[in-house]
Amino acid sequence: MIESLSSLSARLHASADDGETGGQSTVLSDATSFVRRYHACEALVHEQKGWDLTIALIATDTGEAALLRVCDGQVVELRPLQTPDGSASPCDIVVSAEREILGDILQLRRLPNEPYLFGELTVRGPEPDFLRLDYIVSSLGAGVA
Numbered sequence: 001m002i003e004s005l006s007s008l009s010a011r012l013h014a015s016a017d018d019g020e021t022g023g024q025s026t027v028l029s030d031a032t033s034f035v036r037r038y039h040a041c042e043a044l045v046h047e048q049k050g051w052d053l054t055i056a057l058i059a060t061d062t063g064e065a066a067l068l069r070v071c072d073g074q075v076v077e078l079r080p081l082q083t084p085d086g087s088a089s090p091c092d093i094v095v096s097a098e099r100e101i102l103g104d105i106l107q108l109r110r111l112p113n114e115p116y117l118f119g120e121l122t123v124r125g126p127e128p129d130f131l132r133l134d135y136i137v138s139s140l141g142a143g144v145a
Contacts, residue, residue, distance in 0.1 A: 027057055027064040028080055030106035035075045037108065037140055044139055048073030053092035053129055056081050059099035067091065093125035093133060108141045
């Protein structure tokens with residue numbers, strides 16, 4: 001069953017509040033913020049209809065990791081990833097970077113293109129999915145969506 005956006009958002013907010021982060025953001029909290037912004041752009045979400053995949057976000061310097069599951073273009077699950085290297089989890093895309101770079105991208109303070117070109121951000125997975133993810137992040141970051 002697909003969870004409603006409001007239910008997912010409330011649960012994500014509660015789980016982010018449960019962590020003892022000392023007020024600092026985490027990969028999971030930054031991903032939660034990104035998902036909220038993405039879901040707020042109905043036209044962008046609608047363009048992704050039929051897109052199903054799982055995405056692992058891995059901070060290479062801290063070991064923090066999150067898993068996003070996308071069903072029909074909507075993020076229906078966001079949780080800590082139990083296997084920080086992404087290998088034991090059935091992820092279609094694995095995105096890896098230092099914590100600060102991931103946070104900047106997820107908070108839309110920085111687009112992913114430059115860190116990717118300079119090797120600071122790596123993406124493993126099928127090229128069509130990678131390109132679609134890049135389009136979504138770039139659209140949100142540029143305020144186009």
